[in-house]
Amino acid sequence: MQRTNFGELVCSIARTLDVIGEPWSPLILRDVWVGMRRFDELQADLKISRKVLTERLNHLVDHGVLERRPYDNRPRYEYHLTEKGTELVDLLMVMKGWGDKWLAGEAGPPVLYRHHACGEIADVELHCTHCDKPMHATDVDVLPGPALQLLEAATDERVEPQPGRR
Amino acid sequence: MQRTNFGELVCSIARTLDVIGEPWSPLILRDVWVGMRRFDELQADLKISRKVLTERLNHLVDHGVLERRPYDNRPRYEYHLTEKGTELVDLLMVMKGWGDKWLAGEAGPPVLYRHHACGEIADVELHCTHCDKPMHATDVDVLPGPALQLLEAATDERVEPQPGRR
């Protein structure tokens, strides 16, 4: 087996990593989010190898996170976030918060978010979609969901036929 | 320059990636979070190369995300999340939500979260730390923060000495 394919694991984290887990992908997303849309612009900002930038952009376009839009009648393209990609930015915002808290040091945060709804500088916090209260790692039980239950049922069937095993 | 070091960029996203951006790291974190603590257990679950697992565990320990605890009087260790690591799990929870929504397909989510506070199956959503309303990619302006302002001031000083440039 060559380099592992996270996309095939039955795990939403692994599948998400399959889309943006490769080196540079989150930073490309960040740049596109804040308005850098063109190949050379991205390349100059990130100082990424052009080869890898090409690969990453294609990958992100293939997965529906970015969309390629012509911006001229000659073959020139801009990259824009799709809805799927825009929702991925949630992830970046959480990374930003964690990095600010644990890694920024004396100098403080490199960037700030101003929330349109209240006009204040703020960060994101995770809340429960059901009761709206904060919801973090230690506030939940992790239970098998439908996809895992299906898998387990399939496994049981294959195990059933040989009883007498204890 | 060899492989790029994200940690040196003035960007909390890049710095966070420096800690958990390498392949496998988020999945290792996930496993430790749900209670897998030992080398062989992680290796068997992830089918990761032992070499890389060693490297990743050391990296995560070095960065204070995991802590290595002896669990026997012979040299045996378990890996536990630190507070810093526990807060990183926020990221995994957001990934899980995105993966569930955009990649899970027919079979539905592999796992579910039950929120202790309300007892219900739920997911996370991002809210503003200031006004508590939802806060996503399109709800904010991104502004330069203290660390970037420092950088800009330093750059200006270096540019000032040659006026006449317009």
Added chain:
DNA sequence: AGTTGGAGTTCCGTAAGGGAACCCCAACTG
């Protein structure tokens, strides 16, 4: 006709991941 500029491609050298075998050492086992 010649240059420019955006958007890639190609090529090469090095570094990182995969796999499997090997090692160390404290505790059991007979």
Added chain:
DNA sequence: CAGTTGGGGTTCCCTTACGGAACTCCAACT
């Protein structure tokens, strides 16, 4: 007390992927 077991790594080799720099393509200026 020699031999086995098992957790937790190391070592080695091979292949793939990244970094960097040069090259290509092609539509528009000049």
